């Protein structure tokens with residue numbers, strides 16, 4: 001959306017009667033889904049003053065999910081704190097493909113977990129998995145800890161360094177949505193994302209594949225024989241991601257969803 005302050009003050013009360021004025025203010029600020037967002041902000045506001053604050057912040061380009069404190073993902077609400085990557089709808093393909101391959105009792109790892117949306121959704125779809133999540137960013141780890149159930153374990157650190165060594169050779173499903181935007185392409189992203197989501201969540205290095213390369217290079221050491229590595233990538237990068245896996249000794253295939261505009265590469269350790 002465009003970021004203009006818009007007419008943001010003077011909502012008399014946060015009830016449904018405020019909806020038309022809030023919708024108008026959001027539309028004036030360039031918000032495409034003004035009606036839907038107005039409804040959510042009105043519901044979230046604790047007072048007229050709070051509604052003023054929320055509409056002003058949204059008009060200034062702060063992501064809706066950071067204002068609400070949650071995002072909808074795979075049919076459930078996931079806590080998303082300011083400064084944490086907002087899970088995208090397209091990532092539901094990664095969840096779907098990971099859940100298809102997970103069995104009760106399996107170790108499932110959500111590496112680069114952000115809010116933990118992926119791991120939590122896989123665990124909700126397949127009862128009894130042993131879920132581990134990890135991220136290098138402390139804000140993401142705190143957020144994932146809120147979302148993960150009491151039986152999940154959340155770790156903090158750089159990729160595999162964060163995981164307990166007992167998981168070596170024991171991971172059945174390794175689901176990864178690491179940053180994959182090429183550094184130069186970050187400038188082309190919506191202002192909202194590049195301003196309010198941390199650089200470390202977006203920047204995949206010169207060709208976008210720096211973190212994926214490191215993930216794939218060590219994956220065999222962590223997967224159980226028969227285990228799967230699943231990486232979200234872009235349509236353009238899919239062949240490169242697949243080649244990384246093949247070179248690392250995994251049988252790899254590209255899975256695409258036109259409906260979600262999503263691409264996942266699935267590697268299998270035979």
Ligand SMILES: C[S@@+](CC[C@H](N)C(=O)[O-])C[C@H]1O[C@@H](n2cnc3c(N)ncnc32)[C@H](O)[C@@H]1O
Pocket residue numbers: 085086087088091111112113114115116117118134135136137140157158159176177178179180200201202211
């Ligand atoms: C694109 S976001 C995806 C977050 C989450 N998986 C999702 O789909 O909503 C990438 C995440 O990778 C994390 N990350 C980046 N580099 C990392 C590293 N070297 N080790 C662990 N996590 C990393 C970032 O902090 C960020 O939370």
